[in-house]
Amino acid sequence: VEQTEKEQTETVPPKKLPKGVVLGPDGKPCRTCTDVASWFAMTKGASKSKPTAPPVLPSDCPPDVETLGRSSWTLLHSITAQYPENPSPTLQSETRTFMNIFGKLYPCWFCAKDFQEWMKKDGNAPRVSSREEFGRWMCEAHNAVNVKLGKKPFDCDKWEERWRTGWKD
Numbered sequence: 218v219e220q221t222e223k224e225q226t227e228t229v230p231p232k233k234l235p236k237g238v239v240l241g242p243d244g245k246p247c248r249t250c251t252d253v254a255s256w257f258a259m260t261k262g263a264s265k266s267k268p269t270a271p272p273v274l275p276s277d278c279p280p281d282v283e284t285l286g287r288s289s290w291t292l293l294h295s296i297t298a299q300y301p302e303n304p305s306p307t308l309q310s311e312t313r314t315f316m317n318i319f320g321k322l323y324p325c326w327f328c329a330k331d332f333q334e335w336m337k338k339d340g341n342a343p344r345v346s347s348r349e350e351f352g353r354w355m356c357e358a359h360n361a362v363n364v365k366l367g368k369k370p371f372d373c374d375k376w377e378e379r380w381r382t383g384w385k386d
């Protein structure tokens with residue numbers, strides 16, 4: 218899919234937004250809250266050009282909600298993979314703070330809101346007393362989003378193979 222420079226920078230929506238386009242707190246379409254198909258439906262609709270399918274997000278374009286999510290999970294799981302087996306009390310405290318701030322700053326507002334709410338529920342606060350504990354907690358956090366999106370949960374016994382050691386042959 219090719220977008221003109223004007224389409225890439227213009228975020229003025231047509232009068233009726235396509236299904237799936239999410240507005241940001243400023244009332245404008247939120248790119249990092251919207252999937253690429255809906256975003257292109259909006260920008261192509263606005264430019265009156267014929268829709269092309271299937272939409273693929275060029276690698277040098279701002280991320281949609283899925284690209285942002287995949288990159289973010291890669292970072293988060295990789296952090297757990299490199300986390301010490303016996304972290305100091307200071308690092309544990311900093312890690313809890315990091316997750317809380319991450320939850321606030323995540324650049325998809327409704328994802329951030331749900332993630333913060335999930336972390337506040339009983340038993341869901343970040344568990345960071347060891348690499349194994351933090352890795353499993355992150356897997357559970359990711360599964361909460363998977364389930365919300367109607368995806369199959371990941372087997373958390375395999376978190377370390379997926380993100381640290383590589384698969385056993």
Ligand code: FAD
Nearest residue numbers: 282283286287289290327328332356357359360362371376
């Ligand atoms: P992803 O879910 O991005 O997973 C990437 C890879 O991680 C998978 O291929 C798999 O190998 C591995 N994996 C999958 N599950 C686990 C697990 N439980 N533990 C360890 N490894 C695993 N999107 C929305 O549409 N709505 C939301 O509300 C939303 N909230 C989000 C909140 C947060 C904090 C984050 C980081 C992302 C959120 N996303 C949300 C994005 C969403 O989770 C996915 O990243 C996105 O839909 C792309 O999914 P995917 O199927 O490509 O794989």
